[in-house]
Amino acid sequence: MAGSFEASDGLSSRERRALETLLTRLGDDEFVLAERYTEWQVRAPSLESDLALANNAQDELGHARLWYDVLADVGLDERALAYERDPADFRHGTLVELPFETGDWADAVLRSYLYDVAEDLRLEALTASSHPKIADRVGKIRSEEKYHREHARSWLERLAEDDDGRGRLQDALDRLFPHALTLFEPAVPPRLGAKASENDVAKAAAVDADVVDLGLRTATLEELRSEWLSIVVPFLESLDLAVAVDRDAENPEADLDALLPDARGRDGAHTEAWFDLHDELTRTYRELGRTETTTIMEAPDG
Amino acid sequence: MIWEVFRQERPGEYHAHCGNVHAPDRELARQFAAIQHGRRKPTNSLWVVPRDEIGEIDAEDVAFGGTTDKSYRWATTYSTAGADASEVAESEDDQADAEQRRGES
Known part of the structure; x- marks a missing residue:
């Protein structure tokens, strides 16, 4: 049953909850990853790679804004979402919130690769979304994401050429892979100002089923994860990296679930690093007594 | 290694020199040039040329x-x-x- 999202008023509570949950997971991933990328500013291995990553960070911030903007239709403005929200109410996967080890460029490019492949797949599953604004915005975002994937792949291939670089990639992969799997976890509906309900955690899977059932996204998280694995595992193995997943195992799904970290982000549980990052990224807003987000361009339409 | 970058604004126009990028090989030179020289001005095409290959x-x-x-x-x-x-x-x-x-x- 496809819902009608043509008009934002008159949404049923089920439709509204599915919409909010989908858009916060999309927007939060982009927003938080951009914040982390920004830490590389003036610290990347060369001026060129510095600019390339800064470019990607700026793209991701723009994408976060495109997703948050759709929530404005249901009365949630950017200020509430970005600056006023309880950090525990963010729904990004833990992959994007982990801090970088100082100078560990292998982590930055591998993380970007794992994330950008996942993002491409989920955008593909949004191209025929029943929500016209979501469907419209996918094209703009995908045109920029292609560059991100090529950039990450180029770096991975080059870092994997010698033992030192490959060793660094393997360390980063062992650390990041379980967190990358959180990208495919169902999100607990964010409270977004409403009172928390005890059953929220148990609702995550059901709400994601609603997202698909209402046609907001046309693939399930399981399908996206399996597609993602079919792309990233062979590629990483082609670089002589060992991936902690046996796709021929008897029960690969259970093996993957066992790899998941305790805090998955999507479930509202985060690593300590997120609370530090959130504190930092809202500091200027708080200390200068800001009351709104800064915009230099007109709000996206369509 | 330095790659000189030439930018063409519209199809049919000449590629004009617009700067350079450091990159270890052609593929990365193309990717870096796209960000450094193709992002802020209208661009139809970029050439990247190893500096040593240019005769003067x-x-x-x-x-x-x-x-x-x-x-x-x-x-x-x-x-x-x-x-x-x-x-x-x-x-x-x-x-x-x-x-x-x-x-x-």
């Missing part, structure tokens, strides 16, 4: 021409009365453009 001959090597004033050759200095044929008007426009560019460079 300069004013110390040879006496170049182009130092005498040949502006009398420009048809724009003639005044005519009445409407010109469209070919003449177009040609004059082209020459006026060329002259203006020459003045700007």
